Amino acid sequence: MILSLSDNIIQKRFNRASGSYDKCCAFHSVAADGIIKKIDRRNNYGRILEVGHGTGLLTEKLSKIIRSQNIYAIDFSDGMAKILRDKKINCNIIQADCQKLPFEDSYFDLIVSNFTYQWVPNLSVAFKEANRVLKKNGQVIINMFGRNTFKELFYALTQVGMANEFILRLRTYEEIKTIINKEDFGKVNICVEEKKVYYPSAQEMLRWIKNIGANGLKRDFYFGRQLWQKFCERYEALYHEEAGIYATFEVISIEAKK
Numbered sequence: 041m042i043l044s045l046s047d048n049i050i051q052k053r054f055n056r057a058s059g060s061y062d063k064c065c066a067f068h069s070v071a072a073d074g075i076i077k078k079i080d081r082r083n084n085y086g087r088i089l090e091v092g093h094g095t096g097l098l099t100e101k102l103s104k105i106i107r108s109q110n111i112y113a114i115d116f117s118d119g120m121a122k123i124l125r126d127k128k129i130n131c132n133i134i135q136a137d138c139q140k141l142p143f144e145d146s147y148f149d150l151i152v153s154n155f156t157y158q159w160v161p162n163l164s165v166a167f168k169e170a171n172r173v174l175k176k177n178g179q180v181i182i183n184m185f186g187r188n189t190f191k192e193l194f195y196a197l198t199q200v201g202m203a204n205e206f207i208l209r210l211r212t213y214e215e216i217k218t219i220i221n222k223e224d225f226g227k228v229n230i231c232v233e234e235k236k237v238y239y240p241s242a243q244e245m246l247r248w249i250k251n252i253g254a255n256g257l258k259r260d261f262y263f264g265r266q267l268w269q270k271f272c273e274r275y276e277a278l279y280h281e282e283a284g285i286y287a288t289f290e291v292i293s294i295e296a297k298k
């Protein structure tokens with residue numbers, strides 16, 4: 041598994057992407073609606089933790105169904121925290137790393153997270169932390185991306201000579217399943233779904249990835265003009281359908297009850 045990006049680089053990328061994120065988050069927004077649908081509104085939740093609030097896509101939806109004073113939204117990017125603060129959702133915004141949560145044991149009734157955990161270097165520690173701050177009978181609802189996300193892009197990159205060692209690959213569904221099953225979350229339900237997303241061109245797709253902060257390179261890498269062009273041509277030749285050029289998103293959804 042290649043997951044050696046330092047937290048610092050990931051943090052820097054999300055800081056940079058905070059200004060452009062909201063313009064290209066339609067996919068994330070639909071997935072956030074999926075999390076909202078899974079929340080049992082009859083349940084009188086006390087405190088709710090949102091891990092990796094980003095620009096507040098899920099936070100805003102949560103605040104429409106749950107008293108916002110009960111929502112604790114964390115993210116380690118100050119750029120993202122600033123955007124969320126400016127949206128004036130009356131929730132508790134805390135800058136923190138989900139591998140070291142600044143809360144006491146058994147503090148939350150519900151933990152939600154939309155597309156954050158795939159970026160965490162030590163997933164086992166992060167899930168342990170989530171479990172520690174979750175009350176008995178508490179619930180967890182998580183969406184995260186799996187390894188097959190952008191599988192076409194990784195293949196096309198190697199086709200134009202980009203060495204594998206520069207590319208960050210996410211964890212596989214099996215790896216994630218093994219890690220979560222080691223935690224004592226009680227009943228865990230984990231499922232996986234692949235979705236195709238269409239872009240007008242390979243260049244637009246690369247721009248989208250940068251704007252959303254999901255650059256998969258292991259360090260800031262100069263993508264020269266020639267390599268860029270070669271890559272785009274190769275990609276478009278390989279992965280083109282009537283609706284446009286496409287990329288796969290592998291969404292892993294986890295629901296657990298402690």
Ligand SMILES: C[S@@+](CC[C@H](N)C(=O)[O-])C[C@H]1O[C@@H](n2cnc3c(N)ncnc32)[C@H](O)[C@@H]1O
Nearest residue numbers: 054092093094097115116117137138154156159
């Ligand atoms: C793809 S964005 C998702 C944001 C939001 N949940 C959404 O659905 O639009 C991932 C967010 O996770 C945050 N993040 C990544 N690793 C983190 C960590 N270890 N601790 C806290 N936040 C983290 C990033 O700063 C970023 O805002």
